[in-house]
Amino acid sequence: xxxxxxxxxxxxxxxxxxxxxxxxxxxxxxxxxxxxxxxxxxxxxxxxxxxxxxxxxxxxxxxxxxxxxxxxxxxxxxxxxxxxxxxxxxxxxxxxxxxxxxxxxxxxxxxxxxxxxxxxxxxxxxxxxxxxxxxxxxxxxxxxxxxxxxxxxxxxxxxxxxxxxxxxxxxxxxxxxxxxxxxxxxxxxxxxxxxxxxxxxxxxxxxxxxxx
Numbered sequence: 001x002x003x004x005x006x007x008x009x010x011x012x013x014x015x016x017x018x019x020x021x022x023x024x025x026x027x028x029x030x031x032x033x034x035x036x037x038x039x040x041x042x043x044x045x046x047x048x049x050x051x052x053x054x055x056x057x058x059x060x061x062x063x064x065x066x067x068x069x070x071x072x073x074x075x076x077x078x079x080x081x082x083x084x085x086x087x088x089x090x091x092x093x094x095x096x097x098x099x100x101x102x103x104x105x106x107x108x109x110x111x112x113x114x115x116x117x118x119x120x121x122x123x124x125x126x127x128x129x130x131x132x133x134x135x136x137x138x139x140x141x142x143x144x145x146x147x148x149x150x151x152x153x154x155x156x157x158x159x160x161x162x163x164x165x166x167x168x169x170x171x172x173x174x175x176x177x178x179x180x181x182x183x184x185x186x187x188x189x190x191x192x193x194x195x196x197x198x199x200x201x202x203x204x205x206x207x208x209x210x211x212x
Contacts, residue, residue, distance in 0.1 A: 032082030032190035037073040044179040045072045052159035064162040071194050074157055076133055079148050082188055091186050092198040094139055099204025103128035106178035111171040116163030119156040126155040
């Protein structure tokens with residue numbers, strides 16, 4: 001049903017008059033955290049946001065949380081709980097050392113992911129993105145933040161979240177969405193908002209070597 005007024009029976013069997021949405025979407029709260037990510041620029045971020053709305057309707061996801069267009073990104077590396085000034089400043093320094101050329105990515109598979117996320121993934125595992133991630137990981141590994149380095153990257157773009165319904169969705173091929181990654185950022189996620197303590201353009205040389 002849509003927005004009220006409407007009636008609801010309480011635990012004592014009495015009918016109570018209510019206003020508002022009878023089936024409100026749950027509030028999405030998440031602990032603060034830092035991460036490196038590659039934000040998707042216009043117009044591809046708008047295209048991806050529209051895809052999220054289309055899939056939401058197609059699968060009947062009434063309580064889905066759609067990723068805001070300005071937050072659509074590829075996660076590169078998590079950096080902890082977002083409360084450490086030392087982590088932030090160290091991560092900013094590392095980001096400033098990375099030199100690489102822009103690279104192309106293409107996502108062509110719709111898939112369920114952890115945490116009820118419906119994501120786009122890459123059939124070829126995004127080799128250029130993997131190369132950039134390895135470069136970033138090598139510099140982080142030689143820094144005080146080395147404990148955050150993981151053994152692999154699973155490239156994906158989160159379109160929406162629905163913990164109840166998304167896990168039932170089977171992976172399938174979809175029309176590819178391709179774009180050029182021209183920058184990456186240190187992102188501070190808190191209270192559903194994103195701040196950007198650092199953003200760096202990819203305009204360097206692929207063979208550059210950064211040293212902490």
